[in-house]
């Protein structure tokens with residue numbers, strides 16, 4: 394249907410929710426990964442600095458404790474343990490300076506002093522540039538008695554931190570790799586989250602899309618709270634549409650009904666006149682009139698049937714029914730029409746064949762199929778009616794030896810008011826097969842009409858088995 398397709402194309406496309414969600418989650422993951430790697434880097438740097446400071450401080454304290462005042466001076470005993478402790482920390486250069494009473498007594502006199510002088514043995518740490526390198530210095534103070542006077546002593550012990558910087562750089566790389574790994578792990582997670590979030594939307598769309606074109610029941614699919622307004626609006630729209638449709642169908646049904654009654658009166662009058670008239674000209678006219686009245690009554694009947702089928706298809710209120718019994722009943726009702734043409738209806742039907750559907754729809758469909766078979770068959774021919782279960786379906790087949798489909802594409806004959814080229818003088822409205830197909834479709838079944846081998850037509854009406 395071109396109309397339907399172009400309607401679908403005109404839907405404005407907004408950016409995909411899922412893609413937007415994935416992008417936003419990934420941006421968030423990237424920021425988190427960056428923060429994480431920075432935190433790891435800074436934290437590890439601080440921790441290694443604290444460890445190295447503790448060792449440096451302990452060494453400076455050791456040196457300060459080894460100082461002894463002796464006759465005429467101070468002895469500084471550099472313990473090998475102190476230096477080996479520092480050597481264990483890597484290939485770093487070490488500088489020291491010992492001040493007593495404000496004078497440098499040994500070491501590098503230009504080693505910068507701390508901004509704030511230490512008290513007692515608690516070391517003060519600071520970083521200063523010295524001899525083309527950044528060095529970390531621990532400063533420890535202590536008080537000595539030299540020649541009976543108190544002399545403040547200050548011990549500075551400095552160390553380059555090249556090894557630590559190398560370790561920090563390596564840690565930085567590892568932290569970046571960790572951040573990257575976190576980000577990569579977030580990609581499938583983001584996809585998964587986006588999928589699970591949009592899943593209810595997909596399910597709802599699928600549930601609505603799966604409905605048949607005539608299914609006008611309200612959408613009862615569970616939808617998340619955010620989608621409720623949409624579902625409510627959709628249901629109210631469906632409700633209004635259903636109201637309009639049923640109004641139209643009621644109108645058709647009433648109109649058909651109101652036409653049929655006066656037509657019947659007209660036909661009766663014409664028949665009476667025909668019986669009383671002896672003039673051949675008038676009789677021929679009256680016969681034409683009766684024929685037209687029949688034709689109109691049949692069309693009105695078909696319209697009524699069609700409206701009923703449309704209405705009941707919307708109700709979608711199915712029950713378990715015995716298709717075998719219904720087929721027998723319809724065949725019995727049409728047997729007189731077949732008898733008038735000396736035709737035989739041969740039934741091959743099981744005792745019971747339970748299917749799911751609506752009695753009125755099935756009856757209308759079977760009546761139209763059989764009516765066609767009888768109508769388009771020559772006198773004295775046989776119409777075979779069979780019913781059987783085939784897979785998940787119950788199938789009623791009506792095969793006749795009539796004039797066949799005359800090469801017309803069967804699908805075209807199913808259209809509304811469409812009659813074949815082979816109809817000749819057989820009366821009809823072209824609505825019969827439309828009714829059959831709509832009834833079958835509404836109940837989840839199918840209908841097929843095809844040319845029969847050896848002449849005639851074969852109609853196949855399928856319904857789901859119960």
Ligand SMILES: Nc1ncnc2c1ncn2[C@@H]1O[C@H](COP(=O)(O)OP(=O)(O)O)[C@@H](O)[C@H]1O
Pocket residue numbers: 761765766769793795796797798806807811812813814815816820821822823824825826827849850851
């Ligand atoms: N059993 C049949 N044999 C031959 N032609 C058929 C048969 N059933 C249907 N057709 C063709 O399909 C057309 C449509 O059928 P239908 O919708 O019942 O309309 P109508 O019977 O009122 O013409 C018919 O006009 C006829 O050409």
Ligand SMILES: [Mg+2]
Pocket residue numbers: 761764765821823824825826
């Ligand atoms: Mg018909």
